[in-house]
Amino acid sequence: MEKSLADSLNDIFNRLLEHFGELHWWPADSPFEVVVGAILTQNTNWRNVEMAIAALKEEMSLTARNLLGIERQRLETLIRPAGFFRQKAERLQLFAAHLMTCHAGDLSAMLAGSLSEAREELLQCKGVGPETADSILLYAGGRPSFVVDAYTRRLLSRLGLLNGRESYGQIRELFMTHLPHNSDLFNEYHALIVEQCKQYCRVKPLCSECPLQTDCVAVRSGNFS
Ligand code: SF4
Numbered sequence: 001m002e003k004s005l006a007d008s009l010n011d012i013f014n015r016l017l018e019h020f021g022e023l024h025w026w027p028a029d030s031p032f033e034v035v036v037g038a039i040l041t042q043n044t045n046w047r048n049v050e051m052a053i054a055a056l057k058e059e060m061s062l063t064a065r066n067l068l069g070i071e072r073q074r075l076e077t078l079i080r081p082a083g084f085f086r087q088k089a090e091r092l093q094l095f096a097a098h099l100m101t102c103h104a105g106d107l108s109a110m111l112a113g114s115l116s117e118a119r120e121e122l123l124q125c126k127g128v129g130p131e132t133a134d135s136i137l138l139y140a141g142g143r144p145s146f147v148v149d150a151y152t153r154r155l156l157s158r159l160g161l162l163n164g165r166e167s168y169g170q171i172r173e174l175f176m177t178h179l180p181h182n183s184d185l186f187n188e189y190h191a192l193i194v195e196q197c198k199q200y201c202r203v204k205p206l207c208s209e210c211p212l213q214t215d216c217v218a219v220r221s222g223n224f225s
Pocket residue numbers: 155158159200201202205206207208210211212213216217218219224
């Protein structure tokens with residue numbers, strides 16, 4: 001009998017968890033730092049984000065008020081390692097301004113209430129797309145909003161659960177529909193997918209060592225060995 005989508009998603013999670021153990025994302029000292037990281041990580045790798053955040057934290061404690069108070073040029077210099085520094089500096093300050101104006105700087109208030117309304121408000125902020133909004137909701141707000149990224153698409157396509165042409169919203173919906181809405185589960189699941197794709201399901205995958213090899217459609221179809 002063919003497995004249901006819910007069973008397939010649960011199996012993938014359990015195997016990855018067994019293989020990698022709990023990863024406990026996101027690496028940040030505060031929810032606001034998660035927001036800063038989520039904006040800075042757009043179009044760059046995490047190592048660059050870490051350098052930018054370290055430079056910011058050396059200059060000031062990371063709060064919306066402080067981010068808003070710093071001169072734009074200085075902010076651009078500090079976050080330069082993360083790339084697209086002018087654009088990202090503007091986005092950070094616009095987000096900080098929104099948080100200060102609409103929620104008196106209280107991020108937990110912004111992320112509370114109805115999940116769809118909080119998500120919509122985030123999406124209205126300049127430069128905050130679905131992946132950034134879901135990362136902020138999940139990792140800064142502890143809200144059960146599944147985060148989809150390029151790794152998710154690659155892994156699920158190779159495993160045969162996606163055809164690869166689905167939109168961000170369709171992939172997110174797959175998880176939101178077939179898994180319990182539990183932020184700890186969503187947190188671990190996304191982190192495990194990222195780890196799996198960094199270690200095994202790379203662009204050139206290492207299938208012979210992969211913990212998901214026995215259920216992989218790409219391998220069964222002879223695409224990889
Ligand atoms: S077996 Fe290969 S293609 Fe399939 S999930 Fe693992 S690494 Fe990716």
